Amino acid sequence: MGAISRRRFVTGASATVAGAALSLYGGGPASALDRALAATAARAVRIEGTTLEQAATATGTRGYRRLAAGPGWPLVVRDDLAAPKPGRDDRRTGLAGFVQFTDLHLVDTESPVRFEYLARFVDSAYRPHESLTVRGASSLVERVNSLAGGPWTGLPFSLVMATGDNTDNHERVELDWYLTVMSGGRLTPNTGDLRAYEGVQNSGNAAYWNPELAYRDAYKAKGFPQVPGFLTAAGSPFTAPGLRVPWYTTIGNHDDSIEGSLPDLGLLNALYTGDRKLEGCDDADAARLADALRHDPASAVSLLAGLLGKGDVRKVTPDARRHPFTPAEFAAAHLDPARTGAGPMGHGFTREAVSSGRLYYTFPIAPGVVGISLDTTNRAGFADGSLGTAQLRWLEGVLRQHSGHWYDTDGTVVRGTGDDALLVVFSHHTSGTMGNLLPDPYHPFEARHDGAALVSLLQRYPNVVAWVNGHTHANRIIPHGHPVPERAFWEVNTASHIDYPQHARIIEVADNGDGTLSLFTTLIESAARYATDFGDTSNAGLAALYRELSYNDPYATPAAKLGAPGDHNTELLLARPGR
Template structure:
């Protein structure tokens, strides 16, 4: 074997391996031998797989309700050619002509959480799985461990090209607070962080309240989480809130806004009604079942009514805990969100503003263009709706702006009647970024800050993108799931891939490396490779070092009793893939 180079090995084995190692319809592999063959073919096609899920992946081990994690076999590359032109060449031929066009990383749904904030809904955890997570005191450390992984990787596994940027596709904060925004900017750019609010000398949240509905990690008393095998960890909350130094990304980074960066708990409109409660001294730690059900229903159906219920509960219900007031918990406006990115303290690896400009601050406009790589355009959209609800949409002004941007970077496109329109530019590949997915943009309520502007759903946005053959990918988050969707089967000329990646707060806590290549045969490939944080797989309850806490963050997230890790993982067809499509201008 040592006498073969990578290309020779691929040529000699890929034909046999491909036939025997393709995943089944549900994305699983028929046998361990088939998986091994697929991993061998994957390694042969890659420059380097170490440090990615191509090499190894966390997997549960042991019996009982609480599972430990360990290193499992990697996830092999799956070729998806649903959008490829007819007669596409075999993988070996594509590899021989491959030229890297772009290589970047997607972070999404970090949800850096101020768990001591008075405006949180932990008491709804049984009804709303995102209301409370047993590991959420560790979100800042978990995100920093992900940064460590990206810094260590540095390059794409298939092209070997250095990362040009990291894009965080929204829900960077959990509850729209200034202190959470400071933590996010510090994690990305580097610096000293104290992941605690209120009194820095003590934790003031539900996890030392004595309420048995929540995991009480430092207490010997039983609770519903310990009944499921959660450990007791003396000193856990103190360790979680202690200061640490985040290394920051060595790669330039950009930010896309998400609904949790825009509204109360990602769901309620920020109309200024709860501001005094955010910065006040009353934290509700429970309510009766009827009140909880009524609030959960209002969150799903009537944001205005939900705001009223939250304010009412904080003033009248119990148990209410007195916490240390903190003005840093105040919510931020869209203009303040953009302005914070322009602060020189957070420039880090750059660029200044991380996509936002002084004019964006003046207008509160959170969408922009940027270079993904030379000759590859990135477009970051704002799909949030400040009327409330978690799902999003896009306003008419932004949709028109997007169309004008795409026209200026296209050699040709289609009008609304399907006729070809010739432009003056070249067909420059375009990657679109947003927080919401095509199926989670059905929130057409009028934006209270632009009440007369029409809102448009994900179908309208997808239809616009399909009019421009140079749009190759739409990269997004929000769902907390790995899912890759082809758009435009019927007309390959107008096809693109939608790449949706799981969150970094819920298990499996993934980020994604995306490499765009020109295959030299009239096709492009998008290689999508999932990566985990730098934390050890095996957690130790006695280890509250930085690495130990990051490992606990992952293990606790897997065991969250209200989470659905199997759903969020996605299938092999949503993990490490080669997504083939026609090159713009050659379709």
Template structure:
């Protein structure tokens, strides 16, 4: 069965229970250049809703002074959305603390349809949901990580990533506490995670991610159950050593010494799980070790569960590996395999752990279907028993009455971080779109009327955004032609009821209109930044019918529930989540490597953040 369709997302009660960063940074560089071309928009100042102020939510204004405490003693979520308050770096140089700043205003984007006055008094709510993306839940002690690439690029390793579980739990808590959407008055009906759910294609990381989303206890440790065995206590000044006095390169940049940090990072964390149904879309880090390495190489498969870990290699070999990872010219990971074998004697002893094993696509689907991770549903989180062959990890689902969600699989199965669609999946996508469109245009531009269609507004979800999708052949599926982002855009533009294509991968907030070159049909591409890197965002979406021939898709960025203010002495789960954010905002070497405007580019302009996206009603 090619793909599947699951039932409606209805609220239920939850159970009790790297790519190399060189590649990631390359995407940030190539993607940020497109930010300047997003089009004109009207940015409204913060004000309270009234019949005249149709487009501004209540609650914009002064930031919260301090987080309240729940009865359980945990910090209550800190500001519902970025309409109210946002984390900001304090003025200064070196390591900068975070402060609470004002919220971001609403930007009305009318490139694709006119924003008619009085629409707030006419509109009807259609759907409300949340997108999370690029969580990169990470086993930071895995032997197969390539932290040593940092010798060639400071941005090739994240100082904050040992706290990915605590930071992601704080995001789950925030989503649970959102309440009603500011424009529809509806609570979110579901969450879609658009890929890179885990960092290194690991069975253990997937277990942590599924527990995070469905609820339960996570111990973010592997190998030795009583000790940390990673780069942050290696004695190498290449990495931040928070527990020691070592003058490493990050402390010289201002990162603090925090005694007890590593012990705290390995302590169990309890996730409440999402209190609403959630769906899962695969990303390149879910399918590939490091997001770009071969999952089929026997040396790599043995190394990841084994007893040796390589912490550093000569600079010339760092450069050679970075080069082939960046170009994608080594799909069999020959260069890395030879580095690991050549330097085996110099690798350090670590505790082997079979839980770090690589996953097959079949195992990935089967884990989502495991009743232990059912959470608030739906069963399989988009996947079904019909997809246990792992070859068709795409599906459709009813996002709301009259609204169809389509999740597509854009990943290569062999070692590359870019995305594409195969011909079989592209044909399935076209059939699915046609089955839910009362009228559309065929490949020759002729209008097709489909009286039998279940007409719906359509939302498409994927991991990769259109600029990162290429026609590169997939070494794991050599018989199948691959299709790039331009071809997906052309297909979606044939269906007037497609509202948006929602994705991640770039780690940048960007919203792009895709008008048809000759006809009055179009859709928006909404690309959301990651939750592992600055600015650590997710998005709340609200779709409304304005009853004037247009729809509005509201996009509101949200942060995790951790307080903006950090205390280096607070090593509780809440304190670690706050520190996770603050260290990511101080990403060592990132601005120097990519130019002073990189942080601004990653957060996006006003027209890429909190928006009302106007679109014609299909």
């Protein structure tokens, strides 16, 4: 669909939406929030179904806290990189609108290669709600399907991009679940014995939430409920609707390595598909393994093998589907015609990617707007990432292809023959989490490059307007300024959909007709209702519980991951690149 002027949508709608916003958030004298929400609604094409309208809010002050619908979050105009000019709403032309998913972490909770017993040292090792990740992700898809388009330009979404950690432990079965959630179809989020649950949540170990058992484990002592039938319902078959718009995939470290940290050199394949699951160990052993995962992945493998001989080991049903996938298999799975869904075929990956293992590519977002998906994982291990020299050189070639001019390393202007498309870069890692410069064991003589090197490269190409990423599980928007205004760009980092606040983000690109661009970022939640019912284990009930349990996870840090108002619903101004 071509560019759309906001004027076509806003006439006659603003007053109605603004009135609805004030009614929704209370009557009486307008508070500062009321006024901000009214001003936001007056500028927007629509706010329904987004956090501009309402957002999950915790009730109570202590213990297990229930969630309810709270006031929306108003638009914050950020002028870090360019000044907003009056009248731009009436001049604005929408160029592109799309949605970012990130860090879905679809988890095979019954896998033998899980480190739940490290939760007191590694907060992501175990989450009480993780058996609901597949249903939670499907509910997020439902939310996107329900939206008519972007709240600021009115454009329908051209695509959804999932920026990595789509699986949790890069197992084939987790990849199958991800592809089914995105493209639609019947799936069963269970492994091993499909008639039973064989994981820590019915182990009787008091360190975990045992939802179906009445006894007081450590989570129930904090107010977590008993939910009869929870595990049976969580692992039962259901039909995922799949996205109605095209979707693409960027790879993350959890899609690439063992638990996102250990290099996958094939040493644990037998454990993945075997019948022994370690569910507990003493504090000293857990502390040693947790430290090794952070600082010495090679020793972590041997420590894990030793624990299987003396820890709390449970017999589980073997399942060949738990086998980890390779980068080539990751790409090939996306090319399965049964996974095409709303398209495109391969979701960014090609047959060449299968043969080469190179998982970076370009794709069209809208006319005149091009996406670049990077692979920032490092197969040497550790959670953080970097880029290899070959990929960095490829990226510079793509930037030149789409730039009519750029800046040399000494700051001089170089004239080119590019098409002057606006460029949006996608990756899993952020500029601050790309310090892992260990040699890639599959390309040991290739240099690695950090986030600062990538920022420096992107700032040489004025057509780069945004770098969109995940990994941190937090909302944060970073301006990358430059003395030459057209060399600045925005970095948009979005929270995960496994840890609270479980967000995704709408991003819209608009030309203000005054020498500036606006990037609008709007957070969305899943379609799940806010109120939970511990007796409701339907799909809708479980999706609601997924959000509420994530807020109450005792190892979580909701406030830190939520971000500040300037990281939520924003208008990000920047200079339009010269021609």
